[in-house]
Amino acid sequence: MLGCSSADLEHVRSIVTRAGTSFAKGMKILPAERRYGMYAVYAFCREVDDIADGDVQVPDRDLALKEWHERLDRLFEGTTQDALDRVLVATITRFSLRKADFAAVIDGMAMDAAGPIVAPDEAMLDLYCDRVASAVGRLSVRVFGDSSAEADRVAYHLGRALQLTNILRDLQEDADRGRLYLPRELLQRYNVPLDPQEALYALGLDPLARILAVRAADHFREARRAMQKCDSVAMRPARMMAASYRPVLTAMLRRGWRHPETPVKVSKAARVLRSLLAYYR
Template identity: 80%
Template sequence: MSGFHQEAVLGCSQADLEHVRAIVSQAGTSFARGMKILPAERRYGMFAVYAFCREVDDIADGDVDVPDRAAALEAWHARVERLYRGEARGALDRVLVAALTRFRLRKEDFAAVIDGMAMDAGTPVVAPDESTLDLYCDRVASAVGRLSVRVFGDSSPDADRVAHHLGRALQLTNILRDVQEDADRGRLYLPRELLTRYNVPLVPADALYARGLDPLCRILAARAKDHFREARSAMRSCDPVAMRPARMMAASYGPVLSKLLARGWVHPDRPVHVNKALRLIRALVAYVR
């Protein structure tokens, strides 16, 4: 009986669904557990979106062996075009076609994610201007959010507003958390205008020791808090059931930003530890609300 149920999900075979689920599981994140709150159809739709993001992200980060990362990402653009014509050449393709058809996912959002990964695949991002940083956050985070809210069950303009603000809130939090790690990879995502204002060098390794790094990062943290607040406001106009995963993500990331603010950026190499039980409780409270 369980095999029959699996085959009914998105009209896909059990083998194809298992292939997509395995990509998510092998990534080693808590994403698969978090998506258990969704009905099977939406859960596997999210697995397909995540698997797509995982594959293009691995190309951008050099975690897969390809001769030319830019060419490999461009090939994904062609692959997405084929998907929207209903052409599938493998298990992931077949589940993606089913998901984009069932949930009316927009081609331009897939394209934006690929373009965001391309920004990381080329010359390391160092001190982008404000507009480029915002574009980067939109492509690598908010575009994923726009795909996700449709799978969750809400394609309204307010749901897109949630994706806009929550994506930026999460990505800015990641940037603030990973300043040291990014610098070790020759990257510096902090905006050029703020670096200049606070006399922080535009060289990643040197920026870590600048006196102005802490006040600069607190400015970005305040922006992230504003985006969290705007996302929560937009959620109130959305389908409350569809927004459960978004509420849980916001509730889970909130403590990370709080811990970063408490630690500061005088010593950005010091790890930030967030009580996992507290994060779980906050996520559960967000779920029932």
Template identity: 65%
Template sequence: MVFLRARHDGTTPLGCDPTDLAQVEAVVKASGTSFGKGMQILPPDRRYGMYAVYAFCRLVDDIADDEGEAQDKSDRLEAWRARIARLYAGEAHDALDRVLLATIRMFGLRQEDFNAVIDGMEMDARGPIVAPDEATFDLYCDRVASAVGRLSVRVFGDASPEADRVAYHLGRALQITNILRDVVEDGQIGRLYLPAELLARFNVPPVPQSACYAAGLDSVGRILAGRAHDHFRAADAAMRLCNRRAMRPARVMGATYAAILAAQERQGWHDPAYRVSLSRPHKLLIALRALVA
């Protein structure tokens, strides 16, 4: 049960009903991730705005990951696209709608960024992605990660072109890191996000489970890790031109994922069955360093 107190001036975050806010926060808590705790560094309006964005992303991602038929998943994602369109027409029907609508209005979120996230989930929903070409790989990273970043930086407090550049580069860096960490896990469900051109270059078969233990996988992983590092550096440079306070959550996420990538590089991809993770104290130390940097 989530309890929410009104602020001293009698208002609630985003001007929303406490019951609506609690329901959205419950979606975040039910996900079992550390996202909710990470967003506690934000003031209430921005925190609950991020909860709403996360809840949207979580629900559409769950559709893409369901075991149902591709057409059914596509239909459900189209229903979400229509739902977003209704929000931009000022129409809200449930708790998440109402909190999302308040977030959209307060922070100037763009409809095309919500639609891009849905487009990314549609790529997964149509069937397992297996060895996409480089252009498709980059488009997928933009839709499922950088588009989320474009929504997030506005909620964080910076809607500048420089903040969009942070979203562009940090989103790609985070997504590439996730892909490199989850090669085996993705392979077990028939997915292989690694670009076909790199697989061919190092004689890695474009077959999910076979690719996981191919001799050339380590070389593919190290080239993609290099790209991720380039994106981390570009994101950091763009952050320096942004509102410093607004970029605090982005700095923490960047530092945390850069540490995960470094740990994955130390392990390599010769036997990627062990999924790299960071201890809680390590994550806390990284967060503290990022916040004071």
């Protein structure tokens, strides 16, 4: 499979399962070769994200991420040093993945590693969303089986939809880490303080958040339109991801942001049903 040994494939799979997310379960819908390709992409993202978040202890996070750029250069030259390298090279070769997309993910993690992001301007927020979400999407759609321009459009819009949804959902968690991903222009327009904790209790937070929620909904809609022009089977994982996340955005709009610390409640049964319907469309 992918021309890799069973031991190398198991190593990459173990990185995914140790992360404790639902990603591994979700990727079971893919054929084995594509599934392990996605495991390799996820393992790469997991490693650079752990550096950025400080979950892996390194003397210098910025230097560690720069070293990943150098490692990426070697991978695209076919030089490998360990199991992850070998499966990544096989995945890159098999699915014609682009170095620029991997590099964008690393640069997105470097933005977080440089210090808490607080009130970025609109351009920086969009760049951040592209690097940490849409770039992952551009890698993923190729592994899923579609490398068309429309598949890249899916990645562009769905990545932004998912990341904006995460930002709106995680305001309290991000504030506890000293982060505030809401754009400076909107914060100033609605008189919301630029301090992450103070922003949570500002009267203007709710109308501000609703603007971003509408943007996220627009991206979900544009992603769906692009999916309709893509290979239907290849887009199954993307459709299912959108179907799983869209109810979260709807639930937040229903709850509002007067009390952003209140958990968002989404029916698990409804999310499962939407995902199943998305699979068969």
